[in-house]
Amino acid sequence: MKARKDAAFKKIINEGDIVVPDGVGVVLASRLWPVKFKERVPGYDLLLAIFDRIKDTGHTVYFYGGAPGVAELAKAKMEAAYPGLNVAGTRNGYINEAEQEEMIAEICRLKPDILVVCTGFPRQEFWINNNKGRLPCKLLIGAGGSLDGFSGTVKRAPVFFRKLGLEWLYRLIRQPSRFKRQLQLPLFMIMAVAERIKHKNT
Secondary structure (H helix, E strand, O other), rough: HOOOHOHHHHHHHHOOOOOOOOOHHHHHHHHHOOOOOOOOOOHHHHHHHHHHHHHOOOOEEEEEEEOHHHHHHHHHHHHHHHOOOEEEEEOOOOOHHHHHHHHHHHHHHHOOOOOEEEOOOOOHHHHHHHHHHHOOOOOEEEOOOOOHHHOOOOOOOOOOHHOOOOOHHHHHHOHHHHHHHHHHHHHHHHHHHHHHOOOOOO
């Protein structure tokens, strides 16, 4: 929805090497078309799968984002949950521009294979796009509030909600302040249906 109004953001999304269907709305909308997404691929779950795959391989990760202390706690918990996982460094998401330059220098020195950026949408996407050419990482992932979940600072929706595609509802119940943002979901579906009708012969 933001990409419809922000050409720069749309360009970033379209130029991503991998764009996964994180939201249930995208999965539902895809069912209107011949090529359908089978299921959601939440960034949180994608990262856990990656951590499981790279543990004991020598590949390293760097966490950037969250409130002060969150990334460090996420590092400790993920390394405990995935023995052999190496989180080479961390930095919180509230650093200023000078501190960001220090972090970039540190990342260049540590050369982590994967950089997980959790500074919130759309800030993380713009940051990755603006800095990817300066970084030695093989993979840069914008993962929203995943560090909050990894650290245990924020509880994830119960499996029941996730399986039914209602994680958004759980978040809304826990954080009523998200109501205005969640209004984008029905608007998106209305626009998706209208777009399908427009192209009903394809």
